[in-house]
Amino acid sequence: MARLIQCVPNFSEGINKDIVEEIVEEISKVDGVKLLDYSIDRDHNRSVVTFVGEPEAVVEAAFNCTRKAAELIDMSVHKGGHPRMGATDVIPLVPISEVTMEECIELSKVLGRRIGDELGIPVYLYEESASVQERKNLANIRKGEYEGFFEKMKNKEWLPDFGPSTMNKKSGVTAVGARNFLVAFNVELDTNDMGIANAISRKVRHINGGLRYVKAMGVFLEEKNRVQISMNMVNYEKTSLYTVLELIKIEAKRYGVNVVGSEVVGLVPMQALLECAVYYLQLNGFDMDQVLERRIYE
Amino acid sequence: MARLIQCVPNFSEGINKDIVEEIVEEISKVDGVKLLDYSIDRDHNRSVVTFVGEPEAVVEAAFNCTRKAAELIDMSVHKGGHPRMGATDVIPLVPISEVTMEECIELSKVLGRRIGDELGIPVYLYEESASVQERKNLANIRKGEYEGFFEKMKNKEWLPDFGPSTMNKKSGVTAVGARNFLVAFNVELDTNDMGIANAISRKVRHINGGLRYVKAMGVFLEEKNRVQISMNMVNYEKTSLYTVLELIKIEAKRYGVNVVGSEVVGLVPMQALLECAVYYLQLNGFDMDQVLERRIYE
Numbered sequence: 001m002a003r004l005i006q007c008v009p010n011f012s013e014g015i016n017k018d019i020v021e022e023i024v025e026e027i028s029k030v031d032g033v034k035l036l037d038y039s040i041d042r043d044h045n046r047s048v049v050t051f052v053g054e055p056e057a058v059v060e061a062a063f064n065c066t067r068k069a070a071e072l073i074d075m076s077v078h079k080g081g082h083p084r085m086g087a088t089d090v091i092p093l094v095p096i097s098e099v100t101m102e103e104c105i106e107l108s109k110v111l112g113r114r115i116g117d118e119l120g121i122p123v124y125l126y127e128e129s130a131s132v133q134e135r136k137n138l139a140n141i142r143k144g145e146y147e148g149f150f151e152k153m154k155n156k157e158w159l160p161d162f163g164p165s166t167m168n169k170k171s172g173v174t175a176v177g178a179r180n181f182l183v184a185f186n187v188e189l190d191t192n193d194m195g196i197a198n199a200i201s202r203k204v205r206h207i208n209g210g211l212r213y214v215k216a217m218g219v220f221l222e223e224k225n226r227v228q229i230s231m232n233m234v235n236y237e238k239t240s241l242y243t244v245l246e247l248i249k250i251e252a253k254r255y256g257v258n259v260v261g262s263e264v265v266g267l268v269p270m271q272a273l274l275e276c277a278v279y280y281l282q283l284n285g286f287d288m289d290q291v292l293e294r295r296i297y298e
Numbered sequence: 299m300a301r302l303i304q305c306v307p308n309f310s311e312g313i314n315k316d317i318v319e320e321i322v323e324e325i326s327k328v329d330g331v332k333l334l335d336y337s338i339d340r341d342h343n344r345s346v347v348t349f350v351g352e353p354e355a356v357v358e359a360a361f362n363c364t365r366k367a368a369e370l371i372d373m374s375v376h377k378g379g380h381p382r383m384g385a386t387d388v389i390p391l392v393p394i395s396e397v398t399m400e401e402c403i404e405l406s407k408v409l410g411r412r413i414g415d416e417l418g419i420p421v422y423l424y425e426e427s428a429s430v431q432e433r434k435n436l437a438n439i440r441k442g443e444y445e446g447f448f449e450k451m452k453n454k455e456w457l458p459d460f461g462p463s464t465m466n467k468k469s470g471v472t473a474v475g476a477r478n479f480l481v482a483f484n485v486e487l488d489t490n491d492m493g494i495a496n497a498i499s500r501k502v503r504h505i506n507g508g509l510r511y512v513k514a515m516g517v518f519l520e521e522k523n524r525v526q527i528s529m530n531m532v533n534y535e536k537t538s539l540y541t542v543l544e545l546i547k548i549e550a551k552r553y554g555v556n557v558v559g560s561e562v563v564g565l566v567p568m569q570a571l572l573e574c575a576v577y578y579l580q581l582n583g584f585d586m587d588q589v590l591e592r593r594i595y596e
Contacts, residue, residue, distance in 0.1 A: 261582040267590045273575035280578035284559040292565045297595045
């Protein structure tokens with residue numbers, strides 16, 4: 001397999017499709033990157049683009065689309081339900097193959113510096129790239145949103161990592177950082193009791209004493225009249241999908257509730273699922289290099 | 299993903315490594331094929347080579363290595379424990395991606411005809427390519443082995459599909475055919491009772507009323523003092539690994555016996571394991587295109 005990282009920039013435009021497509025074009029025209037997907041959310045007036053490629057090409061594409069977004073999006077007139085602080089709101093870099101987290105952190109700094117210096121946009125490093133603990137969590141950085149940043153940046157604690165120390169009125173501010181691949185994993189229960197969903201969520205998620213790399217919340221599924229444990233698996237290598245599923249089953253049991261199904265939303269690395277197969281099949285001594293496709297495309 | 303087939307030729311040489319390497323070189327020097335593996339079995343005086351590639355390139359490489367084996371191996375002096383009938387004993391062609399079984403059958407005929415016509419080696423089409431029911435099973439074709447073929451070929455029923463109608467003394471005969479990917483899947487039990495292993499094998503394998511695409515036999519593991527159900531999954535898409543594992547567990551239960559582990563020997567297509575993950579995680583509506591690597595290398 002080649003050296004690959006994934007990049008999932010979020011842009012504050014979900015109504016004008018032409019603008020989104022112009023931004024996306026900046027990505028797909030860079031040699032060595034491959035556009036995997038993009039979704040335009042009208043309600044949130046926001047778009048999410050997913051692409052992969054060689055590290056240097058990804059940084060180039062990420063910079064180019066940020067420049068285009070700065071040109072085409074005016075944050076001073078932006079409205080939308082999703083919390084946001086910049087035209088290019090956040091740029092996560094995710095190691096996929098043959099690239100370490102450390103290299104992704106370095107790349108995020110290279111990218112952040114260019115955005116700051118060349119585009120005059122204040123940049124905050126977040127997650128694995130964060131310079132201080134308070135900046136690890138994106139929600140923490142984004143607090144106050146675009147409108148609040150004019151004041152927030154006056155506080156010395158919120159000086160950006162790169163770029164000007166005052167707000168960019170048109171483009172806002174951008175968060176850049178390396179993080180692990182997120183797997184969106186939801187487990188559905190045969191009950192409509194949100195109290196049970198919330199209780200189970202608390203038992204399995206990290207923040208309340210559960211598994212270290214699980215974020216979870218109860219969600220009510222209107223159409224099915226059932227509840228779901230909606231999760232972000234933030235490090236599927238260290239906390240496996242099967243682990244949280246089995247833990248949910250154990251918790252559900254005390255309410256006489258069963259798992260009726262699960263779903264993975266969006267993309268998932270092969271390994272996250274293979275580890276589940278290995279666990280349930282009780283496969284001993286299995287080596288991921290036994291997977292035919294890995295051998296073919298290595 | 300590209301159009302890919304896999305080829306796993308077996309050669310009747312496992313002692314002289316130089317000969318095996320010369321044969322393997324004929325494969326790896328063909329553009330558009332990728333050598334994945336080869337194993338040299340001294341005890342059986344036999345080698346197995348695994349390679350993949352574009353269909354036409356695979357046929358070319360398969361022909362070239364058969365020619366080289368005809369040049370370097372003399373069957374009239376060959377000895378070895380494994381049943382064999384030719385210098386190139388058998389050439390299976392396996393559809394991997396974007397190629398149908400029907401195309402593989404056609405390719406096996408193209409390859410068989412060339413080996414017959416250009417190398418003067420009698421060729422039998424087997425498995426999916428077989429012209430008659432009796433030739434589907436390789437063991438059936440191979441019965442009598444090299445030594446017995448001088449007589450066997452006098453029988454009209456055993457006229458070859460391609461090539462001369464009399465034995466090739468130096469090279470013997472070769473079986474060529476399209477077949478599904480074989481997954482070697484073994485399940486270990488916490489007993490040393492071969493009676494139990496054999497009874498379970500009979501329950502799960504096709505020939506005695508079990509699952510259609512499972513071949514199974516009990517094997518005693520000397521070192522561990524335990525038994526194993528040793529299986530060939532001959533169509534993992536139609537009979538899944540998890541199905542046979544669960545069936546083994548059900549049968550083992552009546553003896554108070556448990557599964558202590560399983561193993562996959564050699565290569566396994568990603569999908570064979572992903573289907574197990576999908577089953578055990580109860581993943582609903584999962585699409586194989588959600589697998590990141592498929593999207594990257596498609």
